[in-house]
Amino acid sequence: MTTIEENVLLTETGPGTPCGEVMRCYWQPAALSEELPLGGAPVPLRLFSEDLVLFRDDQGRPGLLGIHCAHRGADLSYGRIEDGGLRCIYHGWLYDVSGRCLEQPGEPAGSTFHERVRKRAYPCREVGGIIFAYMGPGEPPALPPYEFITAPETHRSNSKVFQECNYLQANEGNLDPVHLSFLHRIFARETRGQQGLNAADTAPTIEAEETEWGVRIYSIRKAPPDQNYVRVTNYCLPNFSMVSGSAEGYTVNWHVPIDDEHHWYWQIRFSRLASKDDSPRWNTGRREEVGPDYRKVRNRANRYRQDRATMKTETFTGLGRNFLPHDSCATEGEGPVQDRTEEHLGATDRGIMAARSVLLRVIRQVQAGQDPPMVFRGAQAAEVPNVVVRNDVLIPNTVDWHNYWDDESVDQELVRA
Ligand code: FES
Ligand SMILES: [Fe+2]
CATH class of the missing domain: 2.102.10.10 (Rieske [2Fe-2S] iron-sulphur domain)
Structure with a gap:
């Protein structure tokens, strides 16, 4: 259980706060x-x-x-x-x-x-x-040459949107693969692809393992008769996640505190293969959801324009097809700063639990005067780990999913949305 003290430690990022000091190291x-x-x-x-x-x-x-x-x-x-x-x-x-x-x-x-x-x-x-x-003390570390920022302009896209809640609860949404089977359901798309697989198994097995960058999260859904649909997502210290990926590229959701009750939700997408002109991957529909002031068209003040009639026929939420209003309604609805002493985490929240414990440990490390993980100095900068992000793989249920991306003997079937 997360205590009041831990919740304060994890969510307050102003000057001089322990978590704020961690954030400022990056x-x-x-x-x-x-x-x-x-x-x-x-x-x-x-x-x-x-x-x-x-x-x-x-x-x-x-x-x-x-x-x-x-x-x-x-x-x-x-x-x-x-x-x-x-x-x-x-x-x-x-x-x-x-x-x-x-x-x-x-x-x-x-x-x-x-x-x-x-x-x-x-x-x-x-x-x-x-x-x-870089808002931290001393000499700035290297800006890690992450693939998602060094990709050519034609092969990446950036957006940001104002969110009315603490950064942590929004980032925890990225670490929770189960909500894909509910919050983001679009009924018409459930006859095929990822949406169909997410709808078919609403109680996936979730596993989390610590890594040098934070936490790797597996979600495994049964895909009858004899396959598993495996997704791999990642929590990256201290405040972003890598989700929705394939061999082609992936999406980064980066939650940067404005203050303790608001943050900028950055989304950075890149492709190793296809430029913006020739891949449907780039069309997220987000442009219609965000105004020129980086504020949401559907927001808390207008109840995200929920249309309850469509909840029967079109979407689980009545909030349209774009994921942004879904995630915003869910995470902003938890309150300006979620009171985690009132929550009841289940077996499907393993990724969230693991990420909290890593961040708490890193906060204590920085309090003790150490450099946190993933802060690169000098020549280390070239050593950004290769973080695997997949949401497109079906493998036989006899195969161990933990290392499936290393196993070339496995014939991976790509799942398209
Ligand atoms: S120059 Fe006087 S307040 Fe800025
Ligand atoms: Fe989501």
């Missing part, structure tokens, strides 16, 4: 490159309960600073992009991307006061259409 997605075009407006941003401004200087470099001007606290997101930095509109102080104060035009000529002013600034790296930020 590069985290801060914004999409498209939010910050050259010459565009600075973006006010809240991350890990800190108010920040993200801007791109006139040379194209992204910078992430505390939002309040070091002079008398004006909001720098209204500032001017010019002269190698971001200039406050109140009295013209100018900051560069590293937080140095370059100018204080109201001070007497020859003043060196500006040299003694430094704003809090967090390093940024822009890769794969995403601006990542």
Whole structure:
């Protein structure tokens, strides 16, 4: 059982909190490159309960600073992009991307006061259409060269959406393969493929094993007469998951806290084989569900536009066919921060239990002054593990699913949705 103390430990990520300190050891997605075009407006941003401004200087470099001007606290997101930095509109102080104060035009000529002013600034790296930020102490580690961010632009897609709940409960949805047999049911699709297999066995066997990146989760559904439908998903420290994969590629769901009651749900998809122009894999229908402000069209305020008439004929939820409203309704419905002392975890929640225990252990490790797993320094950066993600394999029920991807003698049958 998760205690009140553990729940606080796992869910609070503001400055100085133990889990917040863990999160800050890793590069985290801060914004999409498209939010910050050259010459565009600075973006006010809240991350890990800190108010920040993200801007791109006139040379194209992204910078992430505390939002309040070091002079008398004006909001720098209204500032001017010019002269190698971001200039406050109140009295013209100018900051560069590293937080140095370059100018204080109201001070007497020859003043060196500006040299003694430094704003809090967090390093940024822009890769794969995403601006990542490092908000931790000391020298930043390497940004791991994950395949999903280094894939060519034509072979990946990124999106983000505002979620009205704590990051953890949303990420735990990724570690719970059983809800596929309920929450995401679309009746018309149940005659075939993955949807049919998920509907046919609603009580899969779930196994979880610890790995160097977090937890690997297997779900095994019986596929009569003599096969198993096996899915492999992964929890990756500290706040993302890899789901919905095949030999072609997979989907990353990354849940970045805004504060303890809101987060950005990033979805990064990539393909090793097919560009965006020639694979149905890219059409997730998400675009119709998310507005230009990265907010959901179906949301808590409009009860996700649930249409109860369609619950008889079309979907289990009455929330349309796109998975985003389904998952949002389920996880935001748990409350701003789920009270885990009230839950009753069953045999199907093994992935969630394993991920919590790994994260709790890592929190204690960081409290003891150690580097957490998956923080890469120097040459280690090239050693990002090859995380297997599959949701498309049927194998004979005589085969051990744990290592089936290593066993070339097994004739794997790909399941298409
Ligand atoms: S408050 Fe920003 S320059 Fe004065
Ligand atoms: Fe889901």
